Amino acid sequence: MSEHLLDMQSLIGGYGGNDILKGASLTVAQNEIVVIVGPNGAGKSTLMKSAFGLVKIRQGAVIFQGEDITNMRPDLVVRRGMSFVPQEKNVFPSMTVQENLEMGAYLRKDGGAAQQMERIFEIFPRLKERRKQAAGSMSGGERQMVAMGRALMLDPKLILLDEPTAGLSPLFIEQTFERIVEINKLGIGVLMVEQNAKQALEIAHRGYVLAMGRNRFEDTGAGLLANREIAEMFLGG
Amino acid sequence: MDVTDLLQLAIYGVVLGSILTLGAIGVSLLFGILRFSNFAHGDIMTLGAYAAFAVVSTLHAPVWLALPVGMIAGALVSVAADQLVYRRLRRTQPVILLISSFGMALIIRSLVQLVWGPQDRSFVKGIDMPMHFGDLMVSPQQLWILGGTIVIVIAVHLFLTRTRMGKAMRAMSDNMDLARVTGIDAEKVIVWTWALGGALAAAAGVFLALDTRLTPMMGWSALLPIFAAAILGGFGKPYGAIVGGMIIGVASEMSTAVLPPAYKPATAFAVMVIMLVVKPNGLLGARR
Numbered sequence: 090m091s092e093h094l095l096d097m098q099s100l101i102g103g104y105g106g107n108d109i110l111k112g113a114s115l116t117v118a119q120n121e122i123v124v125i126v127g128p129n130g131a132g133k134s135t136l137m138k139s140a141f142g143l144v145k146i147r148q149g150a151v152i153f154q155g156e157d158i159t160n161m162r163p164d165l166v167v168r169r170g171m172s173f174v175p176q177e178k179n180v181f182p183s184m185t186v187q188e189n190l191e192m193g194a195y196l197r198k199d200g201g202a203a204q205q206m207e208r209i210f211e212i213f214p215r216l217k218e219r220r221k222q223a224a225g226s227m228s229g230g231e232r233q234m235v236a237m238g239r240a241l242m243l244d245p246k247l248i249l250l251d252e253p254t255a256g257l258s259p260l261f262i263e264q265t266f267e268r269i270v271e272i273n274k275l276g277i278g279v280l281m282v283e284q285n286a287k288q289a290l291e292i293a294h295r296g297y298v299l300a301m302g303r304n305r306f307e308d309t310g311a312g313l314l315a316n317r318e319i320a321e322m323f324l325g326g
Numbered sequence: 327m328d329v330t331d332l333l334q335l336a337i338y339g340v341v342l343g344s345i346l347t348l349g350a351i352g353v354s355l356l357f358g359i360l361r362f363s364n365f366a367h368g369d370i371m372t373l374g375a376y377a378a379f380a381v382v383s384t385l386h387a388p389v390w391l392a393l394p395v396g397m398i399a400g401a402l403v404s405v406a407a408d409q410l411v412y413r414r415l416r417r418t419q420p421v422i423l424l425i426s427s428f429g430m431a432l433i434i435r436s437l438v439q440l441v442w443g444p445q446d447r448s449f450v451k452g453i454d455m456p457m458h459f460g461d462l463m464v465s466p467q468q469l470w471i472l473g474g475t476i477v478i479v480i481a482v483h484l485f486l487t488r489t490r491m492g493k494a495m496r497a498m499s500d501n502m503d504l505a506r507v508t509g510i511d512a513e514k515v516i517v518w519t520w521a522l523g524g525a526l527a528a529a530a531g532v533f534l535a536l537d538t539r540l541t542p543m544m545g546w547s548a549l550l551p552i553f554a555a556a557i558l559g560g561f562g563k564p565y566g567a568i569v570g571g572m573i574i575g576v577a578s579e580m581s582t583a584v585l586p587p588a589y590k591p592a593t594a595f596a597v598m599v600i601m602l603v604v605k606p607n608g609l610l611g612a613r614r
């Protein structure tokens with residue numbers, strides 16, 4: 090048993106052709122915010138998908154709460170308490186906000202869905218106002234809220250966010266990071282990929298720099314921010 | 327040709343439209359989720375109609391009692407076809423699935439012919455007197471078809487908007503990958519989609535047989551206008567299929583005011599093509 094919530098160990102694999110992940114490793118502890126940064130095409134999204142059986146892992150292991158979940162079916166992973174907000178197409182566009190959230194609770198059989206939805210409306214009051222609106226007709230920022238709300242419906246132990254602030258206005262970016270801290274305070278671990286690396290690392294406990302499917306650096310959020318080399322390469326100086 | 331004749335044709339059109347609608351909803355649901363045009367859909371209609379016919383002819387049950395039996399048969403055979411054949415081919419190229427559904431269509435049709443023979447059959451013996459509304463005529467069968475379709479369409483709507491499985495189907499149709507990482511058991515939803523599509527096809531088959539006659543070719547012949555209706559409504563959009571079915575049905579029947587009836591399928595296609603030139607993703611289709 091490791092003390093880690095999530096432990097990805099030297100993963101090698103991809104989409105059937107060439108390996109995209111070439112030994113990437115990462116851990117997330119209970120209640121941690123962990124950020125992955127790195128250049129485009131580094132395999133950041135692929136690494137996240139590999140936790141949900143969406144990528145074929147040839148070597149290495151994904152351990153969640155002490156259980157081996159390598160290449161496990163996505164619905165079975167979700168059932169174990171890990172949720173995912175993909176980088177794009179992360180809402181059901183023809184369904185209303187409320188229906189999107191209901192789908193998030195699809196696996197829930199304890200009748201706690203209504204209560205959980207109220208909790209999510211407290212975090213994202215905007216969603217409550219717009220509950221009857223089709224998710225596809227909302228702005229990018231609102232859609233990101235729907236996607237996060239959906240992923241929180243099962244009250245997960247850990248939530249994976251792939252570029253939650255991509256394409257948002259500076260104001261929305263600020264708000265999104267605030268929401269993420271708020272979510273983390275509820276006792277939910279956060280693993281996120283971010284292009285707005287500076288802001289993300291400011292709220293992160295730890296961070297990883299991923300390049301070409303491998304770990305390049307790994308340090309506390311503050312440590313990575315203070316690193317000259319990284320600042321030049323990835324944080325825009 | 328006066329207004330009464332045109333109204334009469336419009337009534338026939340709505341009846342035909344009901345049948346096409348039921349077929350097109352199933353085609354659209356399946357396409358929405360599996361991205362697969364099921365060419366065996368018409369023959370599931372035929373099978374459903376003959377299954378209902380078996381109940382009517384052996385137990386002397388009324389058609390409305392035989393209808394659910396036909397629908398269950400359509401659902402079971404659709405699910406069986408998926409589990410035995412399509413499921414194994416799902417990860418191959420789409421064209422392989424398409425051709426295998428042609429094969430499935432032939433198998434089902436041959437089975438129907440083997441069991442019930444090639445000759446025409448009919449649900450109703452003798453001639454039912456049509457009812458008169460002013461100068462307009464409506465047969466009792468046509469009223470059954472209309473009423474039955476309305477009930478079934480409302481039931482499908484409630485299923486898709488109120489039940490957990492129905493909403494999961496819509497979610498899968500919106501985005502299969504997202505549905506899976508949301509925790510939806512994709513295989514289970516797919517089985518239920520086949521069951522629903524098959525049951526609706528069977529209902530369409532029973533209604534088509536009520537309106538005309540039972541023949542082993544009946545469903546296959548209806549397949550093209552059904553696809554036209556589904557495409558017109560925006561392929562993969564079950565609500566579009568209702569609109570598409572009605573437009574194709576009414577247009578086909580109205581065309582007989584000026585064209586010989588043999589041109590009905592051609593009319594269906596002409597309507598579809600013209601509308602698609604104007605709205606390339608179908609009437610309810612999203613812009614891409």
Ligand SMILES: Nc1ncnc2c1ncn2[C@@H]1O[C@H](COP(=O)(O)OP(=O)(O)O)[C@@H](O)[C@H]1O
Pocket residue numbers: 104109127128129130131132133134135136
């Ligand atoms: N579904 C896919 N099928 C095949 N290759 C893919 C797929 N998704 C991503 N890739 C490839 O994997 C590599 C890494 O992509 P990705 O993980 O999305 O990078 P990042 O998120 O770091 O920008 C890229 O070369 C990309 O082309």
Ligand SMILES: [Mg+2]
Pocket residue numbers: 133134135176251
């Ligand atoms: Mg990415």
